[in-house]
Amino acid sequence: MIEIATKEGWREHVDTAYERPAPVTSEELRAMSFGDRALYNQGRAQYSQAGAFVRTPQFEAFQRAVRDRVMLNAYRRVGKLGLILSGEPGQGKTTSLVEIGRAHERRRRDTGHPAAGPGMLPVVYVAVPAQCSAKALMHEFARFLGLPVLGRMTYGDLLEAVSNALRRCSTELVLVDDVHHLDLKYRQNVEASDMLKQLSERCGGTFVYAGIAVEGTGLLDGSRGGQIGKRFEVHVALPFPLISTAEKARWGDLLLAMESSLCLAEQRPGSILSAAPTLHALTGGEIGLLKDLLQFAALSAMDDGTEKLDAAAFERDLARRQTAATLHTSKPRRSRTPASAA
CATH class of the missing domain: 3.40.50.300 (P-loop containing nucleotide triphosphate hydrolases)
Known part of the structure; x- marks a missing residue:
């Protein structure tokens, strides 16, 4: 890990550039040895985490x-x-x-x-x-x-x-x-x-x-x-709002840039937009939460070999959260019996 609060660490951070891994097909991925595929996945994760920067x-x-x-x-x-x-x-x-x-x-x-x-x-x-x-x-x-x-x-x-x-x-x-x-x-x-x-x-x-x-x-x-x-x-x-047409377009541009940075072999460019409202509801429009959510989802897609984001999984996650929130707000409070009435 680079420690940027020293001149040596800062210089190393400025010098370091993480290149985007060369694109491969799912067939080429499956043909790789276990070690080569692990290295390729590591390169993709490194690029999306540290190499790609989304200019909002x-x-x-x-x-x-x-x-x-x-x-x-x-x-x-x-x-x-x-x-x-x-x-x-x-x-x-x-x-x-x-x-x-x-x-x-x-x-x-x-x-x-x-x-x-x-x-x-x-x-x-x-x-x-x-x-x-x-x-x-x-x-x-x-x-x-x-x-x-x-x-x-x-x-x-x-x-x-x-x-x-x-x-x-x-x-x-x-x-x-x-x-x-x-x-x-x-x-x-x-x-x-x-x-x-x-x-x-x-x-x-x-x-x-x-x-x-x-x-x-x-x-x-x-x-x-x-x-x-x-x-x-x-x-x-501020978090990205999602009310006006212009705001929805900016949120969409952010999603497209992050989708590209994940380097998933089977992810059709632009398909992430179908999950735009769900991803906004899950993250509240916060760029840090969105980046974490998508990178964990990408790692899962690499591990299971699907090589694409699972929009249905985002929907299930949102439904679980909404159900948990509903149960929390509707849970009856315990009534306390005054000591004098015992």
């Missing part, structure tokens, strides 16, 4: 916003602009954040940009630990950058070392994940929030935050939050 309209809007701010911040000395990606669990926030950074770094490499030259780090990724102090968060930056942290180093020493390293490495994009852990009800988290602002002003990078329901953490409230709110644009990752 929400993601493309967010990526454009990041590109614009990277461009503008290169010429701003103070008041750097940033972005916040907020939403409930299962909306693909971390996946989107990491893909934004990966695509940016690969683009810099492809164009020979100085920020991607030898010894440079165009992108830095840090995840905020729970109940994080300013110094602990600074340690996470130092860990990514590979900076030595001595016991006698003060917060000021760490801030100076990290900001200098980010400038020397020409870092353009600083990705801060799990920012909901900076709940400003706790003083140490307030200090960590202030640290991010100081770091943003001392280096040239564009800061992009991602977290669960960031609007409710206090990060955008009060005098501190007022500054962040003016400079950071909030994008909210």
Whole structure:
């Protein structure tokens, strides 16, 4: 497993590309040896899980916003602009954040940009630990950058070392994940929030935050939050609705892209659309749940040799859930006999 919260792990993640396996027929699959078929199935699972990325309209809007701010911040000395990606669990926030950074770094490499030259780090990724102090968060930056942290180093020493390293490495994009852990009800988290602002002003990078329901953490409230709110644009990752014709079309496009990524030999392209309402009911339109559901279904299809998604199985799963929900809501509550009446 690649650990992307270090520069070595991040570089490996950016370097790694999982190619789509060559298509084969069911007959060719059956003719394979057990070992060859297992390797081929592993390649398909790896590609659908880590190699294929579905670009949704929400993601493309967010990526454009990041590109614009990277461009503008290169010429701003103070008041750097940033972005916040907020939403409930299962909306693909971390996946989107990491893909934004990966695509940016690969683009810099492809164009020979100085920020991607030898010894440079165009992108830095840090995840905020729970109940994080300013110094602990600074340690996470130092860990990514590979900076030595001595016991006698003060917060000021760490801030100076990290900001200098980010400038020397020409870092353009600083990705801060799990920012909901900076709940400003706790003083140490307030200090960590202030640290991010100081770091943003001392280096040239564009800061992009991602977290669960960031609007409710206090990060955008009060005098501190007022500054962040003016400079950071909030994008909210939402489930896919299924009401209007346009919304149904977007849901269908998502299903088609995911269907293709599964690489099933007998899956007729577009046949997944017949299960569109059922899949939406099962997942609530959440992209993370949909991806998991389809990948487990694809693994089952590989194992049993059918090599196609079982729409009837989705219907049965939905019926079971609806029955369970009905039984739960209709189950009578036990009445308690008062002790005095016993």
